[in-house]
Structure formats: structure tokens, C-alpha cells
Amino acid sequence: MLLIPCPHCGPRAEVEFRCGGEAHVVRPAEPESASDEVWRDYLFVRKSPKGVHFERWNHAHGCQRWFNVARDTVSDEILAVYRMGEAPPEVGR
Amino acid sequence: MSQAFRLGSGGRIDRSASLRFRFDGQSFQGHPGDTLASALLANGVHLVGRSFKYHRPRGIMTAGSEEPNALVQLAPAKARTEPNVRATVVELKNGLVAESQNRWPSLGFDLGQLNDVLSPLFPAGFYYKTFMWPKAFWERVYEPRIRAIAGLGVAPAKPDPDRYLHRHAHCDVLVVGGGPAGIAAALEAGRSGKRVILVDEQAELGGGLLALPDAAVEGLDELAALPEVRVLTRTTCTGYYDHNYLVMLERVTDHLAEPDPDLPRQRLWRVRAGEVVLATGALERPLVFRGNDRPGVMLASAARAYVNRWAVRLGSRAVVFTNNDTAYAAAFDLHRAGIEVGCIVDVRPEPKGKLVAEARELGIRIRAGSVVTGTEGPLRVNQAVVAPLDQAGGIGGYLGTVEPCDLLLVSGGWNPNVGLFSQARGRLRFDDALAAFVTGDASLPREQRLRSVGGAAGDFSGFDAPPTPLLPIWAVPSDRRGKAFVDFQNDVTAKDLGLALTEGLRSIEHVKRFTTTGMGTDQGKTSNVNALAIVAETLAKPVAEVGTTTFRPPYVPVTFGALVGHSRGDLFDVERRTAMHDLAVARGAVFEDVGNWKRAWYFPKPGEDMHAAVVRETRQVREAGGILDASTLGKIDVQGRDARTFLNRVYTNAWSKLAPGMCRYGLMLRDDGMVYDDGVTACLDDRHFHMTTTTGGAPRVLAWLEDLLQTEWPELEVYLTSVTEQWATMAVNGPLAREILAPLVEDCDLAAEAFPHMAWRAARIAGVQGRIFRISFTGELAFEVNVPADQGAAVLAAILEVAEPRGVTLYGTETMHVLRAEKGFIIVGQETDGTTTPIDLGMDWIVAKKKGDFIGKRGLERPDLVAGDRKQLVGLLTKDQKTVLVEGAQVVATPTGRVPWPMLGHVTSAYASPNAGRPIALALVAGGHARHGQTLWVPMPGKRPIPVEITAPVFFDPENKRLHG
Numbered sequence A: 001m002l003l004i005p006c007p008h009c010g011p012r013a014e015v016e017f018r019c020g021g022e023a024h025v026v027r028p029a030e031p032e033s034a035s036d037e038v039w040r041d042y043l044f045v046r047k048s049p050k051g052v053h054f055e056r057w058n059h060a061h062g063c064q065r066w067f068n069v070a071r072d073t074v075s076d077e078i079l080a081v082y083r084m085g086e087a088p089p090e091v092g093r
Numbered sequence B: 001m002s003q004a005f006r007l008g009s010g011g012r013i014d015r016s017a018s019l020r021f022r023f024d025g026q027s028f029q030g031h032p033g034d035t036l037a038s039a040l041l042a043n044g045v046h047l048v049g050r051s052f053k054y055h056r057p058r059g060i061m062t063a064g065s066e067e068p069n070a071l072v073q074l075a076p077a078k079a080r081t082e083p084n085v086r087a088t089v090v091e092l093k094n095g096l097v098a099e100s101q102n103r104w105p106s107l108g109f110d111l112g113q114l115n116d117v118l119s120p121l122f123p124a125g126f127y128y129k130t131f132m133w134p135k136a137f138w139e140r141v142y143e144p145r146i147r148a149i150a151g152l153g154v155a156p157a158k159p160d161p162d163r164y165l166h167r168h169a170h171c172d173v174l175v176v177g178g179g180p181a182g183i184a185a186a187l188e189a190g191r192s193g194k195r196v197i198l199v200d201e202q203a204e205l206g207g208g209l210l211a212l213p214d215a216a217v218e219g220l221d222e223l224a225a226l227p228e229v230r231v232l233t234r235t236t237c238t239g240y241y242d243h244n245y246l247v248m249l250e251r252v253t254d255h256l257a258e259p260d261p262d263l264p265r266q267r268l269w270r271v272r273a274g275e276v277v278l279a280t281g282a283l284e285r286p287l288v289f290r291g292n293d294r295p296g297v298m299l300a301s302a303a304r305a306y307v308n309r310w311a312v313r314l315g316s317r318a319v320v321f322t323n324n325d326t327a328y329a330a331a332f333d334l335h336r337a338g339i340e341v342g343c344i345v346d347v348r349p350e351p352k353g354k355l356v357a358e359a360r361e362l363g364i365r366i367r368a369g370s371v372v373t374g375t376e377g378p379l380r381v382n383q384a385v386v387a388p389l390d391q392a393g394g395i396g397g398y399l400g401t402v403e404p405c406d407l408l409l410v411s412g413g414w415n416p417n418v419g420l421f422s423q424a425r426g427r428l429r430f431d432d433a434l435a436a437f438v439t440g441d442a443s444l445p446r447e448q449r450l451r452s453v454g455g456a457a458g459d460f461s462g463f464d465a466p467p468t469p470l471l472p473i474w475a476v477p478s479d480r481r482g483k484a485f486v487d488f489q490n491d492v493t494a495k496d497l498g499l500a501l502t503e504g505l506r507s508i509e510h511v512k513r514f515t516t517t518g519m520g521t522d523q524g525k526t527s528n529v530n531a532l533a534i535v536a537e538t539l540a541k542p543v544a545e546v547g548t549t550t551f552r553p554p555y556v557p558v559t560f561g562a563l564v565g566h567s568r569g570d571l572f573d574v575e576r577r578t579a580m581h582d583l584a585v586a587r588g589a590v591f592e593d594v595g596n597w598k599r600a601w602y603f604p605k606p607g608e609d610m611h612a613a614v615v616r617e618t619r620q621v622r623e624a625g626g627i628l629d630a631s632t633l634g635k636i637d638v639q640g641r642d643a644r645t646f647l648n649r650v651y652t653n654a655w656s657k658l659a660p661g662m663c664r665y666g667l668m669l670r671d672d673g674m675v676y677d678d679g680v681t682a683c684l685d686d687r688h689f690h691m692t693t694t695t696g697g698a699p700r701v702l703a704w705l706e707d708l709l710q711t712e713w714p715e716l717e718v719y720l721t722s723v724t725e726q727w728a729t730m731a732v733n734g735p736l737a738r739e740i741l742a743p744l745v746e747d748c749d750l751a752a753e754a755f756p757h758m759a760w761r762a763a764r765i766a767g768v769q770g771r772i773f774r775i776s777f778t779g780e781l782a783f784e785v786n787v788p789a790d791q792g793a794a795v796l797a798a799i800l801e802v803a804e805p806r807g808v809t810l811y812g813t814e815t816m817h818v819l820r821a822e823k824g825f826i827i828v829g830q831e832t833d834g835t836t837t838p839i840d841l842g843m844d845w846i847v848a849k850k851k852g853d854f855i856g857k858r859g860l861e862r863p864d865l866v867a868g869d870r871k872q873l874v875g876l877l878t879k880d881q882k883t884v885l886v887e888g889a890q891v892v893a894t895p896t897g898r899v900p901w902p903m904l905g906h907v908t909s910a911y912a913s914p915n916a917g918r919p920i921a922l923a924l925v926a927g928g929h930a931r932h933g934q935t936l937w938v939p940m941p942g943k944r945p946i947p948v949e950i951t952a953p954v955f956f957d958p959e960n961k962r963l964h965g
């Protein structure tokens, strides 16, 4: 079970969190004019990398805040934790 | 016969006390400090079980948790019975009862042994082939028979009477293994003030030291005095998970004859450790030769432990078969204990060193460059056949000489116990000198802060006789036909591995699955390396190229009880009750589970079944009135400057003009256009709203809205608070609703003009300040009374006092369902399933065309969602006017057909409707909106397909006249 450093509460056990899937999926600013392909990608197309993955986590049984995590999907190392709205950090080996 | 095979002195047993126990119906005695295995051996019992597949007689091979053979059933036929327990780790206690497994009629004479004679019929993978045809026979004939013959113990049939606890802990250093290396690590960490947990699976610390003659375990006093060091004995670390999270099983009372009833039987520890020190030692491995599974064949280290620690006279004449030095020390200990050592059969052509010299001094014969080619003996070994190896590593047709013995010690080398290291995702490396897997350097994920010490790290400097130099020998040449076992628990022989390779399997993972080697409850602790090496040798490849084994949790079997802990029976899950629960109980309610909630389902009068009660309730609501406890609906308090904007974005309809004092029904979609939730939201003031959700959707809707606010629209100033449990909600429905409430309500005019449909008013109800919402889920005149939850019961009691004499009573969720279905009101999750749009439901009216963007708006325009053949909500009326359809039943276009019969849709709701006077149903049917008036069919089990007419999904009061009383 992962130990996730909540930026607001500090390190907490994974059971306190909910994973919200891939981070930085941007909802098209003008949905009405978005093409079917753009909307499809926004809704359904997700990365599943072997290695660094940027994902959203919510401290559901704690402060209830959402934040971003950079996690290595092979080793489960947590490489960075950063706020919503921030750009993904330079991480990886 | 009482401990006739106990040595006259020595051992870590308390000879001043005797313990009685039974094995296979026979009574024996042992001493405190014994294990079941050592006590059996002290009574001369070497035959303790039958093997899994061939029913071969089996004895005790090890002295620890890696034991593959000596599996017994404890407390047979009792509620506390436990199968497949390793006799080597069961501490003896007074009154212990154990039975051997997998034999019939008796251990000494087992008819299943025929499997051994017939074994050409049962090679590895036999079940994949032999019983393939005919297919149906597998389930009905072959599998049950094979299972009856090949098996282990018997699962308990009664509920487990014991309690199990879970405990969480944090520490700076967790030391796994209480041998000398572990004790040293714990002392070092403890002296620096660190919080330390030291665990060991045995009853006392010392590990391998305890097997030495006159063992002295040092450092225990200092350890006990260190304030931050916690020592847990009888505790096995079973799993090493991510980020230094480990699970350990503590056996709290298993060793006690009369445990304190306040203590749990076992305790499951979950530990997050700053650093982990793996001091798990090393495990000796057997050699693979013909008849290596006979009772009396034992690991040299185990024999040493039984002689020194438990003072057991294991036999009268021993032969030792080894490829390394460690077995020499065992031979000497046996010799000094008075057990004749016939000879040491050493694979190495020229064994050297002080141990060899010592053997000569003691007069122990060494047969160098030789092997044991086989053993004999019906129920226990009575001779070993020894032959010299020739240049080619064979025995050149030489039949060998017979060495009589009733004990055969074997040592094929030592495997560092790297199971937990591997579980932690450390990579293993094959070390040629040790001929074993050792921990690879620097291969661990950064979060797994651990180090291995002592034997676990391949460091054997603490051994009095190190296992090197070692000459590997994997499949020992045989003098004649017979089985040489690699995996004792799963009855896998060297020949089976060869067969797998002949079959063309190359990956070691495939070989394992085909032969089942290493897949027993022992996880191949004694067999994996031998299996890999034999495969490598056959393929003429280095072991490292063939692969490694993967170790998975749990390290030893864990009882289900320990995993489950308190989460069973009433404590399995949370039970939520509304504020009015007891009033429903007092009126005879039958409850149903809705999520964690207990909701009153129906209120049967004496003599009524469910159907009769629901028929009466549904009539009663429409004829006079009825009251539903609707407290379980989710309620979210929405406040803030941008609350209205927020509602506009999450609901499909417009909220800009909803005035304070008014309510509106809203539908939420996901961004893919599918219906997500629904409910009524009231405007309390311009920046304050009271939102309701479905009962089941309450938590996820709140979480989702919070997600949107935090991540999608952080610029909105909106605050969400769950108030589900703050309000008790009772829906007063029916023609008499206004008259019932009027005498109880103050500060509020219930008259139609003053209080229109879809309005809400603050009011005092039965003296309690609350809110009344004029909303209806039945189609009747209805008021939903909300009062603070702690006043709910009192207010409902006051309402019932007025209502019940007028024929208005409580009704349950089943009646609620019937009434809403009569009106064609959907239930999210019943009429929808995550693939349903509002258009599919015929709810176009609620999807705003003119307002700006909202969640799901763009999704609804996706090509698949505007296609005309989508499943759409319709009503179904059975033509016979009698048959109530089954929810989930398929809808088809023709009364007869061939499978696969094209399916047009399915029934989502179906009820007998007293108010419509016939059964009614809702269904999702392809192109349904255009099918009104058509006849379709619904197949149901055991009946001819039932003809149904497609209608609009409204069956009662289509003009909504009753809503206005």
C-alpha cells in the first residue's frame, strides 16, 4: 500500500485516498465547437505508460483536497506531488 | 509408549511437566517446548501423512515453517478445526488433537496409494489431457473424483468461534527474524533510540542458534531493557508491500491450552516501517534422488534441531548425504547424542578441511565422490543405496552398496531466505558459489528502504559449518526406476519436469504451471531452486538464464479469520438507520438494504404477505394518504456567490431564474452525456441552495461536485456540505396530505394559492422549526417535511397521531416504487445504467437548449447518442393483463426464434399496479419511442414468450390532476 504525501496533511496511507486517473486532461474550452474526435479524446483516451505517470489523487478520507502525483508505474515510486493547475514537473530517470 | 525416543538429557524442553496429546486417535505425551513434530518424533512417530497425489507415506522433513510434508488437521470436526497445519510449527499444548490427512482408511494402509502404482496414468499435466473429453464429463465426473482422491485437509464446517484483531503500527526499524543477525540489528537500532519492532515466528528468539548444542542466545536482556524496542514472537511477516508496508501475523493464543477469553486468537499487524532489516536466515534444501520422500529422510539442519533443541533420538543408524560442509556438523551432533552415523555420503570427490578431519577422528566413515542413488523401506526408510559417481557424473550401471539406516540426513546447500526481499520487488541473482539465489544489489525501488543481513544476505560467516565449498548436484542418478521428488507437497518429480520440457514448454513460469511445482501452500520453499536447476541442466543453460522464481505474499498461509478481523457478522459493514427507524420497527416494517441504509420496505399487517401489504399500501396512498421516510435521500447544502452558476453547469436545465422559496427538479449528466443522478434542489436564498440526490448517489455526487469545483472551476466561489444526516425527511402524500399537516403546522399557509407545487416554506411542524417542500414522487398532492434529525421521530409520531385515525399510515420503498412507476418517474440506476441519456428517457424537456455550456451538453451530440435506434424508455402492458414481468427480462420482436435471438432491450421495472388495475412495466427498447402501439414479446423462464404492448411510460393520471389535490 502506497504512502502518499498529501501536500496539505503530509504522508498518509493509500486507503485514505481516491485516485482520479490521468492528470492534465483538459476539458476543451469551447465544447460546442470541439470536433467529435477532440471530444472523444477528452472523454475516453487515456495514457497508460510504463514509467512516469501524472495522475490526480484526492485525499478523500482526510482534507478532501485534490492534487497531482507523478508516480512511476513500474516501481510505484512517487516522484513528485504538486498542486492542481501546476504544470507537470520534470521528473523521471 | 511414552517418549521412548527422548534423549536422556538436554534440549530446550521442560521435562518437569508433561503434556498429553492425540494423533490419529492414539494418545501421546510430550513436554512444554515441544512442537507437535518434535513430540511425535520423541514418540517414534515418523509417518505423519500421505502425499497429495500419489498418497506416498510421508514424514517430517524440516523443523520450521518451510515444511512441505507434515501437514495435519488440528481439532478435527470441531468448529476450531484447521487443515493443512505444519506439524513443525505447532507448539504442543495439553489436550491437542491432530489427525493425518489425505489417507483412507488409515495412515498405514491407504488405498489411495494405488495412485503411486498407477502413476504412469498420472504424469504432470495429466488432467489437462486425459480428461479433456467428453467436455461435460470434466465438471460432473472427472473433477469431483480427482478432487476426492487428491486432496489435503478438510475445511471447517462451522462458524469460527474465535476473535481476530487488526493492529496498525509505525516504527523506525522493523527487524524480521530473531536469529543472531536480527538480534544484533535490533540492538544496534534500539541503542540509538529508534523505535524498533523485532519479529520472529518462533516462540523464542534465537533462530538458528536454538538448533545448536547448548545454545546460548545473547543480547536478550539488553533488548528487553531498551524502551523503544518491541519484540513480537510467534509473529510471521507474511507480506512486504509497497513503500515499506508490511503485514505480520501474530499467533496470540494458539499455543495455549486454556487461553484468556479476552485475548484474540490471532492479530494481524500492518506496519509502516522507516527501514526494514531482513534477517530471515537461510533455508536448507533437499537433494533430488529416488525415494527422497520416505519418512526418515530429513534435512540435516532439521535433524540437528530435533536432536539438540528437542532432545529427540531420531533413529538408531543415520546416513548423511551432502554436497557441502553443513551436514558434517549435524552428523557430529547426532554422533555425540548416541545415534550411530553409518557414513557421510559426500558428493564432493575430495572433501577437505577441519570438519573432514573431525569426522575421521570421531570414526565416521566418509564416502567421498558418492551419492545416494535410492532408498528402500515401506513406511520408513530402512536402507540407502550408495554408489560412487563416475567421471561423467553418472553411476555407470553400478548398482551400489546398501547402507542400512532408519534416518537419512540430506543437505543440498542453503538458500538465503529471500522471499520478502523478492516481494519488496528486489531482484535476485544466482550465485554460483552458493548455487542459490541471493539478493541483487541496488535493485530496489527507492521507497523500499531495506537491507538484508546474515544468512538472508548470503552471509554464512555465523554458521559453525558454512555451506561452501559446495558441489551442486541437481538430479541425482538413480539405481533403478522410482520417483525422485522435487516438490514434496505437490508430488512433482524430476521426471515431471523433464516431461514438461519434452512437451515443449520452455518458460519456467509455464513449467511451474504445467507441473504445479512450487505452487503448494509452502510456495516451493524447499523445491524452487532444485526445480529451476534441473530445468536449466536439462536445457543445458545456466540457471540465471532460465529465470528466477517470484515470491508472492503470504510467506506462510494466513487464516481467513485474521484477514477478516472484526469485519464479519454485524460488524461486516456499517448499518445506517434513519431518525425514524424505531417508529417503523414498532409498526412491523420489513427492511431492505439500500446501500448501507436500512429502509422500511413494506409494513405487513397480520396475515399479509409482501404482495398483499404493497397492494394495500399503494391503494391507501392514492385513496387517503401515506407517509414515506425519505431521509436517506442525499442532501447537499450549496452556498456561495457562484452557487447559481454552479447549478447551471452541473444540471441540464436552467437555474438562473429560480426564485427563493421555489424548487426545481434537476438531472445531472456525465460529460459523455449519460444520466448520472437526479433530485430536487430548492433555492433558500440567492446564494444558498438545498440540493437533494438519490439515496445511493449521495456520496459520489458530492465527491464529483467537489472535484469539479476544485479542479475544473476553481474560480467559482461555492461551498458544499453534506447535510444528509442533519435532516429527517418525511413525505406526506395523498388527497388528505394537507388536512393531516394543517393542525400541526404553524407560520405557514398550506393552501394551494399560498403554497404552490414546487415551492418550499419554512415552518414549525409539531413545534419544531423545519422546512416543507411541496414536491411529489407519487403524483399525489404531497409535502416533504424536513426537520432536524434529532426531532424526526417526535415530529413523525405527531404526524402519525393525526394521520393514522384517518387511514393514512407509513408506507415503504416497495410501494414508493410502484407509485412512481405508475407515473413513469424514473429511478436513476434502475431505468438508467450509465449508457442512458435524457433523450433516451424521453426527458428532452429538461435539457436546456439555450443556456450556455453544462456538463454533458457536448456529449449528447456525439454521433452514437443521436442515432435513432438507441434504447428508449417505454411502458409495457402485458396483453393477458395478469403476468407481472421480471425486471431484467429481455424484449424481443418475435414470439419464436433461434438463438442468438435478436434482443431489442430489457425490462427495467415491473410491478403489479392496483391503481392501474393491471401489471405495468418500464423498459428500454431499441427505437422504443416510435414503437408505441406495437406488440413485442418478453421471454421468461418456464413460459412461452409473453406478448406485451408498447405504450407511453405513464399508467396513471396522465393529466397530473391529482398533484393539485
Ligand SMILES: [Zn+2]
Binding pocket: A006, A007, A008, A009, A010, A059, A062, A063, A064, A065
Ligand atoms: Zn490531505
